[in-house]
Every structure is written in structure tokens, then in C-alpha cells.
Amino acid sequence: MDDASVYNMGSAVELSGALALWLAVFLRVPTARRSHQQRMLLLAVAGLAGSITVYLDPVTAVLNRTFVFAQSCGLFMNVWGVFSSALILDFVLAAMSRRRPWLVYSAMAVTTVALVALNATIAPNSGCVTSEYVPWYSLFWWILVAAHLTGTIPCAVMCVRYSRQAKRDRAFRVGLVLLAGGFISSSVFWTVVLAFLLARPVWLGALFPLNIGVTAWLMTAGTALPLLLAAHRLGRNALALWRLRPLWRELVGAVPHVALDSPRGRFRETLGGPRSVYLRLYREVIEIRDAILILRDHVTPQTVERAREYVRTRDLPENRIEPAVVACWLAEARRAKANGSPPLPNPAASAGFRGHDLRDEIDFLLEVHRARRILPSIPLGSARPEYSTPVPDGYGEEMTQTLQPEPQPQSGIQREP
Structure with a gap:
């Protein structure tokens, strides 16, 4: 040259x-x-x-x-x-x-x-x-x-x-x-x-x-x-918001009062600046989490254990086992609530997602959504005998809770503070 x-x-x-x-x-x-x-x-x-x-x-x-x-x-x-x-x-x-x-x-x-x-x-x-x-x-x-x-x-x-x-x-x-x-x-x-x-x-x-x-x-x-970093975060948050929307719709449909605003179009939710998209994603994750906490009161530890045993037969990777368990018992909890099954509140229990930040929660919920689509529905049952035993919360932790045998009125659902 x-x-x-x-x-x-x-x-x-x-x-x-x-x-x-x-x-x-x-x-x-x-x-x-x-x-x-x-x-x-x-x-x-x-x-x-x-x-x-x-x-x-x-x-x-x-x-x-x-x-x-x-x-x-x-x-x-x-x-x-x-x-x-x-x-x-x-x-x-x-x-x-x-x-x-x-x-x-x-x-x-x-x-x-x-x-x-x-x-x-x-x-x-x-x-x-x-x-x-x-x-x-x-x-x-x-x-x-x-x-x-x-x-x-x-x-x-x-x-x-x-x-x-x-x-x-x-x-x-x-x-x-x-x-x-x-x-x-x-x-x-x-x-x-x-x-x-x-x-x-x-x-x-x-x-x-x-x-x-x-x-x-x-x-x-x-x-x-x-x-470039802001554009990358915006794209990643918008994609997560788009992918979580079906799970959010199903859970909010089962527990409508957890939603802060009325639902908007799926595409419209992903539009906006980095801050507005991030806030929508954060709010959506919180609402999904609240719905899971409420729906958990509609299943028994036996139901969760049967879901866990079923998931173990599916030969899934270790990081996808817990999301699959949650997907299984969530489906049963939604059916039980739709059929009028009374909740058994657990006010003393604490529930936490796996991980330490919002990104970990999003990844976990995306795995729940993925498992919900690929795992066939199975009859897990929802009998509620009297017991006092540790109840798995579905996120890899345990919470000790004594459930009451008496059915509670449908309007008396108690949420964690």
C-alpha cells in the first residue's frame, strides 16, 4: 500500500x-x-x-x-x-x-x-x-x-x-x-x-x-x-417485560386486586424510556410475587411435595427444578381458587425468591413461565388435612407454619405485610 x-x-x-x-x-x-x-x-x-x-x-x-x-x-x-x-x-x-x-x-x-x-x-x-x-x-x-x-x-x-x-x-x-x-x-x-x-x-x-x-x-x-449500556438495559428489560406478560396476566386474572393499574397492551407496555420500562418491569415482578404469595395459601404441603416428586421424574437441570415445582403448584392453586377453595393464610411465614436482586427474580420467574408451558398439567389434589409441619414455599426455602383446620371465609384472605 x-x-x-x-x-x-x-x-x-x-x-x-x-x-x-x-x-x-x-x-x-x-x-x-x-x-x-x-x-x-x-x-x-x-x-x-x-x-x-x-x-x-x-x-x-x-x-x-x-x-x-x-x-x-x-x-x-x-x-x-x-x-x-x-x-x-x-x-x-x-x-x-x-x-x-x-x-x-x-x-x-x-x-x-x-x-x-x-x-x-x-x-x-x-x-x-x-x-x-x-x-x-x-x-x-x-x-x-x-x-x-x-x-x-x-x-x-x-x-x-x-x-x-x-x-x-x-x-x-x-x-x-x-x-x-x-x-x-x-x-x-x-x-x-x-x-x-x-x-x-x-x-x-x-x-x-x-x-x-x-x-x-x-x-x-x-x-x-x-x-450503549443504557440501550442494552432498555432492550433487556423490555424483553423481560414482554416475556413475563403471559404469566402476569394469568396470575393477576386469578388475584385481580394485586394489580396497581388496569392492564394495557403487551406491546404498549414495552415502549418508553429506560426508567419508565424499568419501573413497569419492577412493578410487574412485585405484582407477580404478591399473587404467588396469595395463591400459595390455596395449596397444601402435600400438593407441593407431589409436584416436587413429579418434577424430579422429568430429568430437568438443577437450576430449573424449583421453577418447575412452582409452575406445577401454581396451576393447582389457580384451579383451587377458581373452584372456591378457601385459603389457609400463613401470616408468620416469609417467602423469598432465589437470588439477591431483581435480575435473579426475573430469571426465576421466566423459568416458571417456561416450565408452565412445557410441563403437562397433572392432578395434584388439594385436600387440606389438619397438620403442623414445615411448608415449602416453592423457592428453595422452608417456612414453619401451623395451618388451621377450620375453613376461613372467602373474603378473609390475609396478605403478608
Whole structure:
């Protein structure tokens, strides 16, 4: 591959990376408004995105035809680069609780004036990195490179440092590593500029667009990672909501008063933002759980034990045995309640799902729903003799409960507090 091919390929990567970076920045604006640090980070990324954008050949051509810097050969893009470095450095100092905005932006203003003055006097057209206009000792470019490295290197170091501290939050750590990679890539670019000024190899100049493109894509990945994770959570919660809806409808149909709102369409329930879908899923899991607690009062320990013995004959994996047991006795409990069988409340018992969080409960209920569809219905019986014995709750735990032999009135169902 010759130098021209490398340059053209790099230009394509640079253009696509700049567009993707700006898209990620705009999509992050709504969430960044709620956090001062997020806003400052987004400003720093936007500054770098602008610095990359003005280096695109079509943008450079438009700027040179439009602005007063038309004969300055890149002065506008270099001044913008100094501004983006100031934004990055301001973010680093703010993250370290040492913010000095007057110092940072005063230094930016002095640097900008110096570059404009150098470009207009002793180093005319120094904005062009060519052997014709810029000697290796060009003060213009040494100041410009120092300004960029002053912003990008500390930011890369800070991202790496905080990524090491974020051991428990893997997504946050990965995002910081990607941002650090983007700032390191930007630092490499300006180091390559120095190497080009000193040695002038043609092949090194052909790598400039590719280096900028890699920087843009790394910054895009780091900036867009929270959006991708939010989209993943939204999709996973919407899918769980969709798959749990048949189980929810059956149980709420048997125990209508557990439902907070009237049922809506299955498709309509899955629409909305991440927070609204999550809240609907959470509410649906709670309502299913409440219905299970109530329906459990309509079966006996003997019924649950027969369900367990039947499930053991089905040769199911260990993690699917308990959900299958619950599916079996739930079917019997629904039939018993529909036939008017009085409940025998268990107010002293505690019932818990397997697992420690909402995701574990969802996985368990999905297995219940799956078992309900694949296991044939069997007559388990619902006789209620007098007894005092441990009653399995159907979730792998036991609860000790003395049931009363006297039938209770149908309206006297007691729910756990």
C-alpha cells in the first residue's frame, strides 16, 4: 500500500470518526446536564471533536474560503486546537478539585495571541506543515504542540488513574480506558508532528489522517459507552417485560386486586424510556410475587411435595427444578381458587425468591413461565388435612407454619405485610 492509499484510507476513517463523535456528544447532552463533571467532560470531548473536525479536508476548504484567515493556511484550526486543549485541561483540574479557570483560559488567550502574531510577522504561513513554509525550529509549531500536550497528557493520566480505582464498576472502568486511549492517541499525533518537523519523512505525513481517525473513534467509544449500556438495559428489560406478560396476566386474572393499574397492551407496555420500562418491569415482578404469595395459601404441603416428586421424574437441570415445582403448584392453586377453595393464610411465614436482586427474580420467574408451558398439567389434589409441619414455599426455602383446620371465609384472605 503506497502513501496515497494510506492517506485516503485515513481520511475516510477520520471523516467517519468525526461524524460518530459528534453524534455521541449530542446524544450525551441530556444526561450530562444533570452532572457538573459530566458537562465538563462533554465540553472537553466536544472541544477535541471540533479540533478533529477543522482538520477535515472539506471543512478546511470551507474555512479558508470563508473566514479572514483564508491566507493563513490553517491558523483557524490551530487556534481552535488551543481552545480545545484549554477545555481539556480545565476538566482535568476540576476533576482533581484544583480548578483554575482564570489561569487556564488566560494562558489560552496568551497562546492564541502569540500564534496569531507569529503567523503574521516573523513566521508567515507557519500554519502549514510543509518543508517550504515551516522549518524544524518553527516557534509557532513548538508552542502549538506544547499547548496540545499540556491538555491531552494529564487527561490521559487521570483517566488511567481513575480506571484503576473503579474496580467494581467494569463499565465505568472500560469507558475511562477508552477515553484514555483517545487522549493518548491525540498525544501521539502531536508527537508525530514533532517527528515530522524534525525528519520530514513523507510516509509519516501520510499517517496523520489515520491517527486522527483512530483518536476520534476511541473518543466516540468512550463517550458513547454509557448510551450503549443504557440501550442494552432498555432492550433487556423490555424483553423481560414482554416475556413475563403471559404469566402476569394469568396470575393477576386469578388475584385481580394485586394489580396497581388496569392492564394495557403487551406491546404498549414495552415502549418508553429506560426508567419508565424499568419501573413497569419492577412493578410487574412485585405484582407477580404478591399473587404467588396469595395463591400459595390455596395449596397444601402435600400438593407441593407431589409436584416436587413429579418434577424430579422429568430429568430437568438443577437450576430449573424449583421453577418447575412452582409452575406445577401454581396451576393447582389457580384451579383451587377458581373452584372456591378457601385459603389457609400463613401470616408468620416469609417467602423469598432465589437470588439477591431483581435480575435473579426475573430469571426465576421466566423459568416458571417456561416450565408452565412445557410441563403437562397433572392432578395434584388439594385436600387440606389438619397438620403442623414445615411448608415449602416453592423457592428453595422452608417456612414453619401451623395451618388451621377450620375453613376461613372467602373474603378473609390475609396478605403478608
